[in-house]
Amino acid sequence: MDHILLTRSLFGMTMAFHIIFATLGVGLPLMIMISEICYLRTKDSDYATMAKRWTKGLGVLIGVAIPSGTIAGVQLSILWPGFMKVVGEVIALPFQIEIFAFFLEALFLSIYVYGAARLSSRMRLVSVTLVAIGATLSAVLITDVHTFESTPQGFTIKNGQITDVDPWIAFFNPGFFTNALHVIFSAYMTGAFVLASIAAYRMLQHKTSPKEYNFYQKALMMTIVVGSISSLLTALNGHEAGQVLYRHNPERLAAGEGLFRTTAYAPLALGGIPDPETGTVKYAIEIPWMLSFLANNRFDTVVKGLYDFPRNMWPPLYIHSMFNGMVMIGGLLIFLPLVPWMLKKIYRYEKFPRWVLWCFVPSGILSVLAIEFGWIYSCVGRQPWTIYRIQLTKHAATATENVGIFFVLFLGMYLLLCAATLVVFRYYFKRHPLASELAGVEVKE
Template sequence: MDQVVLARSLFGTTMAFHIIFATIGVGLPLMILIVEILYQFTGDSDYALMAKRWTRGFAVLLGVAIPSGTIAGVQLSLLWPEFMKVVGKVIALPFQIEIFAFLLEALFMSIYVYAADRLSRGMRIISVALVAFGAVMSAILITNVHAFEGTPTGFRLVNGEIVDVHPWQAFFNPSFAVSAGHVTVSAYMTGAFVVASMAAFKMLKRGLVEKEYVFHRKALLCGLVVGGLFSVLTAVNGHASAQHLYREQPEKLAAAEGLFETQRYAPLAIGGVTDRETHEVKYALEIPWALSFLADNRFDTEVKGLNEWPEEDWPPLFVHTLFNLMVGFGFLLLAMSIVGFTWRRLLKRDSFPRWMIWGFLFSGPFSMLAIEFGWIFSCTGRQPWILYHMMRTAEAATRTGNLGMLFLLFTGVYLLLAVATIVVLRAYFKRHPLGDDLVGGDLIGGEEADLHV
C-alpha cells in the first residue's frame, strides 16, 4: 500500500477512535451542568443523582480520552514531519493554550468529584461550569489546527522556507469562528443524545420499578430536548459552514454536491452516487436552485464546478456520500427529539411505547456516526492538500517504513481500550445499581453524602 495512504489510514484510525471520547468528553459535562442547575433550582433529587452517576461515567471516559489524544499528538510528529515544521513555527499557540484549558478542566473535575459534598450550591455549579468550559476550549483549540489547514494564514512559504510569521493571525484564521462553532454545537448535540440513548436502553429493561422508570424518563427527555436544540444550532452552523466553503474552499463544496459544471441556480443533490466518467450524480434527488442559495443566500449565485480545477486537485468524489450521511443523521436526530418532546410534553403521556424507545436507543450511535462522517468529510474533502493550496499531503508525509505494522498494532490497542472501557463501565454500574442510589444517600440541600467517586 502507498506510504501516504498508510500514514493517512493510521492517523485516521487514531482520530476515529479518539473523537468518540473527545466528543462525549465535551458534551457530557454540559449535561452534568444542566442537571446540576435543575437540581439546585427545583430540589428534585433525581437530577442530583443524574449528575452523580454521569460524573462517574465521565471520569472513566476521560481516562481513555487522555491517552488516545496523546497518541494522536505523537503520531502528528511521526507521520507528518514537514507539516509539523509549519505547526512549530506558525500555529503552535493552540497546542500551548490547550494545556491550560485541560488543567482547568482537570482541576475543577477533581474538586467536583471529591469535594462536592463540601461545596455550596453556587460553587458546585461554578465547578461543573469550569469543567465544561475547559473541555470545550480544549476541543476548540485543537480543532483550530485543523481549521488552519483549510485556510492557512499568518505566514508565507518562499523556496520552501517559512517567512513573515504572524502567530495570532494564524490562530484567528478565516476558518476559526465557523470551526469553533461547529465543534461546540455538534459535541453538545452528541453528548445529549448519548444520554438519551443510555436512558432509552435502561427503559427497555423489563421489571423496572416506578421510581427507576421516572428517573430514566427524565434523563431521556433532558437528552432529547438539549440534543434537539443543538441539532438546530448545528444545522444553522452547517449553513454558515457551506457559505465558508463557497468562499474559501470552493472545490470542496463542489465535490460535496457532485457539481462538475460552474452554474447559476445550481441544484442541491440529495443522495445518489457521484460518477467521475459521466460527471453527474446518479440516482440523486435534486432541489432546484438550492445549492446557490446555500452558498450565498441568493438563488442566482454562481457556484464553481469541479471542472474549474485540474482533476488531480479534485477531492475524492465519495465525499458527497459522507456529506449526505452527516446531514441525514443530523435531521433524523432532530426529528427524534421533536417526536419525544411532543409525546411527553404536548400530549402529556406518562410512558413511551416500546417502538419509540427503540428509536431513541439509536440516537446516541446515530449522533456519533454523524460526527465520524463529518470529520472524515472535513479532512478528506481538503485532499490532496494538508495545507490548502500550499503543501500537498504527499509532501508532508513521513518516509519511514513499517507503517503497516504500526497500523495493525495501534488498531489492536484501540480495540483493547474499547473493550476495557465497556467492561469497566459495566462492572462499576453493576456494583452501584440505580436502585441502591435511589433509596440511599441524603440528597437534601446539596449535601449528598455519597456524591464523590
C-alpha cells in the same frame, strides 16, 4: 498499499477513535452542569443522582481520551514532520493555550469529583461549569489547528522558508469562528443523544422499577431537549460552514455535493453516486437551486464545479456520501425529539409508547456516526493538501516505510481499549445499581 495512503489511514484511525471520547468529553460536562442546575432549582434528588452517575461515566471516558489524544500528538510528530514544521513556526499558539484549558478542566473536575461531599450545591455547579468551559476551550483550540489547514493565513513561504509569521492572524483564520461553533454544538448534540439513548433503553426494560422509570424519563426529557436544540444550532451553523467552503475551499464543496459543472441555480444532491464521466450524481434526489442558496444566500449564485479544477486536485468523491450521512442524521435528530413532545401535548401520555422509546435507542450511535462522517468529510475533503494550496500531503508525510506494522499494532491497542472501556462501565454500574443510589442519595446543601 501506497505509503502515503497507509500513513493517512494510521492517523485517520487514531483520530476516528479519539474523536469519540473527546467529543463526549465536551458534551457530558454540559449535561452534568444542567442536571446540577435542575437540582439547585427543584431540590429533586434524581437530578443529583444523574450528575453523580454521569460524572463517573465521564471519568472513564476522559481516562481513554487522554492517552488516545497523547498518541495522536505523538503520531503528528512522527508521521507528519513536514506539517509539524509549519505548525511549530506558525500555528503552535492553540496547542500552547490548550495546555491551560486542559489544566482548568482537570483541576475543577478533581475538585468536583473528590470534593463533592464537602461542597455546597452552588459550589458544585461552579466547579462543573468550569469543567465544561475548560473542555469546550480544549476542543476549540485543537480544532483551530485543523481549521488552519483548510484556511491558512498569517505567513508566507519564500524559497521554501517560512517568513512574515503572525501567529494571531494564523490563529483567527477565516474558518475559526464558524468551525469552533460547529464543533461545540455537535459535541453537545452527541453528549445529549448518547445519554438519551441509554435512558430510552433502560425505560424499555421490564425489570425497571417505577421509581427508576421516572428517573430515566426525567433524564430522557432533559437530554432530548438539549440534543434537539444543539442539532438545530449545528445545522444553522452548518449553513455558514458551507459559505466558508464556497469562499475558501470550492473543490471540497463541489466534491461534497457532487457538482461537476460550474452553474448558477445549482441543485442540492441528496444521496446518489457521483459519476465523473457523465458529470452527474446517479440516483440522487435533487433539490433545485438549494446549493446556490446555501453557498451565498442567493438562488442565482454561481457555484464552481469540479471540472474547473485539475483532476489530480480533486478530493476523493466518496466524501459526497460522508456529507450526506452527516446532514441526514443531523436533520433526523432535529425533528426526532418533536415526536414525544407532540404525543404528550395531543394524547396526554404519562408514559411514552414503546415504539417512541425504540426510536431514541439508536440516536446515540447515530450522533457519533454524524461526528465521524463530518470529520472524514472535512479531512479527506482537503486532499491532496495537508495545508490547502500550500503543502501537499505527500510532502508532509514521513519517509518511514514500516507504517503498516504500526497500523496493526495500534488497531489492536484501540480494540483493547474499547473492550476495556466496556468492561469498566459494566463493572462499575453493576456494582453501583441505580436502585441503591435512588434509595440512599446524599447531597450536601
